[in-house]
Amino acid sequence: MYDVAVIGAGINGCSVAYYLAQSGKKVALFDKEGIAHGGSGAAGAFISPKFSKAGELKELIEKSYLFSLDFYAKNFGQFLQQAPLLHIAKDEIDAKKLQAFKENTGLKIAQTPLHAKCPLGISNILTCKAQESENVYLLNGGVVDAVGVCHAMAQGIDFFQEEIDSLLWENDRYKVGSINAKHVVLACGAYEPILKEPYIKLRGIWGHRIDIYTSTRTEATMHHYVSLSKCSDGKMAVGATHNVHYHPQKNSEPYDVSLGREELLQKANMTIELKNVKILKDYTGLRSGSNDYLPIIGKMINASNPSSQPHFHPNLTMINGSGGYGFVLAPYIAKQLCDFIVEGREIESFLTPLRFYKRYLKGLTKPQ
Numbered sequence: 523m524y525d526v527a528v529i530g531a532g533i534n535g536c537s538v539a540y541y542l543a544q545s546g547k548k549v550a551l552f553d554k555e556g557i558a559h560g561g562s563g564a565a566g567a568f569i570s571p572k573f574s575k576a577g578e579l580k581e582l583i584e585k586s587y588l589f590s591l592d593f594y595a596k597n598f599g600q601f602l603q604q605a606p607l608l609h610i611a612k613d614e615i616d617a618k619k620l621q622a623f624k625e626n627t628g629l630k631i632a633q634t635p636l637h638a639k640c641p642l643g644i645s646n647i648l649t650c651k652a653q654e655s656e657n658v659y660l661l662n663g664g665v666v667d668a669v670g671v672c673h674a675m676a677q678g679i680d681f682f683q684e685e686i687d688s689l690l691w692e693n694d695r696y697k698v699g700s701i702n703a704k705h706v707v708l709a710c711g712a713y714e715p716i717l718k719e720p721y722i723k724l725r726g727i728w729g730h731r732i733d734i735y736t737s738t739r740t741e742a743t744m745h746h747y748v749s750l751s752k753c754s755d756g757k758m759a760v761g762a763t764h765n766v767h768y769h770p771q772k773n774s775e776p777y778d779v780s781l782g783r784e785e786l787l788q789k790a791n792m793t794i795e796l797k798n799v800k801i802l803k804d805y806t807g808l809r810s811g812s813n814d815y816l817p818i819i820g821k822m823i824n825a826s827n828p829s830s831q832p833h834f835h836p837n838l839t840m841i842n843g844s845g846g847y848g849f850v851l852a853p854y855i856a857k858q859l860c861d862f863i864v865e866g867r868e869i870e871s872f873l874t875p876l877r878f879y880k881r882y883l884k885g886l887t888k889p890q
């Protein structure tokens with residue numbers, strides 16, 4: 523018998539499984555396709571804050587950015603490429619957001635090195651662009667090896683490559699595939715939910731990123747029209763696009779990879795001239811986002827008999843809806859979920875499924 527079965531081995535499932543195993547729990551990790559084969563396997567996994575006006579999401583991502591940089595560096599340092607981070611506004615609206623960000627952030631903003639022979643090692647083109655445009659320079663940023671870190675987190679945990687299509691709660695335990703577990707965590711990303719609850723609405727946003735070889739060298743991670751990783755050895759991660767018009771299950775035509783590459787390289791070259799480019803690998807996938815863009819973590823409510831006194835599914839929790847910040851958020855939110863499962867510690871209320879359940883109830887009681 524397992525203490526916890528985690529379904530979904532993306533960065534969310536792997537982070538929860540990791541923390542639970544560290545707390546001494548016996549964990550079973552399931553994925554129908556393998557470790558990091560969903561959205562997580564596609565991610566550029568840039569670790570950066572959200573450069574926007576104040577708000578719950580910005581605050582959460584800022585906290586998570588500091589937490590996760592420290593977490594990856596301490597526990598999975600070999601999968602983290604640390605580098606300073608330069609964010610350049612792409613238009614007037616973006617510039618205003620950056621100004622508001624600078625006024626409100628608790629992060630330490632450094633002086634952008636703008637002279638030709640600056641430590642960024644970037645070309646004069648960028649120097650001019652960064653000088654002309656509003657920008658933020660932080661000394662701490664980085665990129666995680668998405669697949670590598672998920673595998674490392676899952677090391678030593680029993681892994682089952684199985685698709686779970688239903689959950690059966692009987693005799694105080696769940697039957698999950700071939701095993702039994704006292705608690706289940708659903709970490710299924712943008713896939714068809716195992717348990718459909720009407721108040722949980724998640725949508726998958728398609729994205730494409732590439733790894734390239736280039737003879738251009740840079741010493742910082744840059745975020746502008748797309749994100750570009752530091753490139754000191756010729757290899758650079760470029761990404762990602764957000765394509766709301768394509769969905770692998772809904773579109774009849776296959777995704778046009780060469781058009782996606784063209785878009786990525788065109789956007790990248792608007793930041794810095796990339797010389798002698800060779801495409802090394804394409805990555806595509808769905809990131810799952812919630813209606814209010816905040817992740818959803820915590821106990822799942824059974825809405826089959828809607829009532830203002832929510833009925834919870836026994837020992838069933840979820841972690842999902844991280845949007846484009848899964849690798850930034852996962853260590854921080856998975857820790858909260860683990861502390862809840864192990865010690866019963868409360869999860870921040872603005873993150874739990876209860877917020878959507880309350881809105882769902884209001885909708886049901888509204889006069890027609």
Ligand SMILES: Cc1cc2nc3c(=O)[nH]c(=O)nc-3n(C[C@H](O)[C@H](O)[C@H](O)COP(=O)(O)OP(=O)(O)OC[C@H]3O[C@@H](n4cnc5c(N)ncnc54)[C@H](O)[C@@H]3O)c2cc1C
Nearest residue numbers: 530532534554560561562565567568686711729847848849
């Ligand atoms: C192109 C792209 C670029 C991105 N770049 C960044 C970035 O730079 N920084 C960042 O922080 N985030 C980035 N993201 C977002 C990030 O990848 C996601 O937020 C994160 O991967 C979500 O992780 P997850 O574990 O929730 O979902 P997933 O990684 O999708 O994992 C869900 C897993 O559940 C499994 N599963 C589903 N249903 C079942 C079932 N019934 N039975 C068994 N297994 C099941 C799937 O096979 C899958 O492996 C990017 C995403 C994309 C697509």
